[in-house]
Amino acid sequence: MGTSLEPAHTEFPASPRPDPNHADCRGVASVLSRVGDKWSVFVIMMLSDGPKRFNELKRMINGISQRMLTLTLRGLERDGLVTRTIFPTIPPRVDYELTDLGRGLQEPVKALGEWAIAHQDRIAAARTRFDERNGG
Amino acid sequence: MGTSLEPAHTEFPASPRPDPNHADCRGVASVLSRVGDKWSVFVIMMLSDGPKRFNELKRMINGISQRMLTLTLRGLERDGLVTRTIFPTIPPRVDYELTDLGRGLQEPVKALGEWAIAHQDRIAAARTRFDERNGG
DNA sequence: CAGGATCCACGTCGATACTG
DNA sequence: CAGTATCGACGTGGATCCTG
Numbered sequence: 001m002g003t004s005l006e007p008a009h010t011e012f013p014a015s016p017r018p019d020p021n022h023a024d025c026r027g028v029a030s031v032l033s034r035v036g037d038k039w040s041v042f043v044i045m046m047l048s049d050g051p052k053r054f055n056e057l058k059r060m061i062n063g064i065s066q067r068m069l070t071l072t073l074r075g076l077e078r079d080g081l082v083t084r085t086i087f088p089t090i091p092p093r094v095d096y097e098l099t100d101l102g103r104g105l106q107e108p109v110k111a112l113g114e115w116a117i118a119h120q121d122r123i124a125a126a127r128t129r130f131d132e133r134n135g136g
Numbered sequence: 137m138g139t140s141l142e143p144a145h146t147e148f149p150a151s152p153r154p155d156p157n158h159a160d161c162r163g164v165a166s167v168l169s170r171v172g173d174k175w176s177v178f179v180i181m182m183l184s185d186g187p188k189r190f191n192e193l194k195r196m197i198n199g200i201s202q203r204m205l206t207l208t209l210r211g212l213e214r215d216g217l218v219t220r221t222i223f224p225t226i227p228p229r230v231d232y233e234l235t236d237l238g239r240g241l242q243e244p245v246k247a248l249g250e251w252a253i254a255h256q257d258r259i260a261a262a263r264t265r266f267d268e269r270n271g272g
Numbered sequence: 273c274a275g276g277a278t279c280c281a282c283g284t285c286g287a288t289a290c291t292g
Numbered sequence: 293c294a295g296t297a298t299c300g301a302c303g304t305g306g307a308t309c310c311t312g
Contacts, residue, residue, distance in 0.1 A: 004303085029174045031252035031259065036172005038165045054274055065306055070275060080262025091273040092312080101258060108248040115244045116167035122237060124163065126216025140283085190294055201286055206295065227293040228292080276311075284303075291296075 005075045007033035034079065035109055039064055039072040044098070044106060047082065051097035081105060141211050143169035170215065171245055175200055175208040180234065180242060183218065187233035217241060 007030045034040050042061045046052060052060070058069050073096055076082040081102035087093040098106070143166045170176050178197045182188060188196070194205050209232055212218040217238035223229040234242070 025178075027256035027260065028249055028252045029177075031256060032177055032248065033172045033174065035248060036169045038169065041165075041168055042161075066275075067307085068305065071305090078263050078266040079259050080266075081259075086274095092275095094274060101255060101262075104255070105251065108244065108251045111247055112168065112171060112244040113164055115241065116164045119237060119240070120163035120167060123167065123215050123217075126237075127214055130214040130216075202295075203287085204285070207285090222294095225293095228295085230294060274312090276309105278309085279307090281306090282304085284301105286299105286301090288299085289297085292294090 005071070005078050006030070007037065007075070034075070034081075035105075035112070037072070037075075039068055040076060041109060041113075043069075043072055043076060043096075044081070044102060044109065047096060047098045047102070048106065051085075051095040054094050054096070057096065076102070141207070141214050142166070143173070143211070170211070170217075171241075171248070173208070173211075175204055176212060177245060177249075179205075179208055179212060179232075180217070180238060180245065183232060183234045183238070184242065187221075187231040190230050190232070193232065212238070 039061070042064070043057060046057055046060050054069070054073075057073075058064060058066060061069070064072075073082060073084070077084050077096075079101075080099055083097050083099055085095045085097070087095070175197070178200075179193060182193055182196050190205070190209075193209075194200060194202060197205070200208075209218060209220070213220050213232075215237075216235055219233050219235055221231045221233070223231070
């Protein structure tokens, strides 16, 4: 296999006794790392306006390898965010579409995306300052 | 170094001609991967209620290595999300505190976190179904 | 067309030891 | 206390080749 469907680093060393305050860190962290996954986010965005085929997505998301697209779609399907519909035609055709859950996720993700767009200049500036105060 | 301060995989193969629609993918993706970074999120959360010291954070975030805490804090500082204040006392003391930018990021992140908490059951269920329909 | 399988380079992380 | 330096194990992702 070489690559798992689980978002990375979801295993979290439990506190001696489970802290009720952070009881669901694992679950939350695993959802957050979906969002942190660039490809997953792009796929979710591309599926905003209706179902898409495999190679359609591949063309839309410039730079993704077919391996990563497959893996990403499997992960999203596993999480119930995307459905996979096979048309047993020749040549084969597979459609991917957002579920209600997936569409629900879009909202907070878009909010985050808009924040990112709104503040990317400040962040870029901060990075530049930081880098030249140090390494410079 | 071995580990960079840049969020991973921010380099994005540009389209032949820059697509105005996706012009700022790089910047946005790099912010999103900050959010996907479990440790960064935890640190930001821990700093919600005022400044904290290094080992204080280390104790609060169960399971983080001192190396990762250092790296995470440097990344957040570089992005202008966190300030680092050194008190030249003996023993030394360093406080970390959210900037306005950092506090602003908290909102969409919390929205996402709440979505994650609200739907983690459905996601977990979807994963189980998927896993036993396949590997089972 | 849609993907499975394999190989390998690289980045990331934890453990450990050491410093101011 | 608050880090830096180094090393080794592991995961991740791209490239390539092959199948139904």
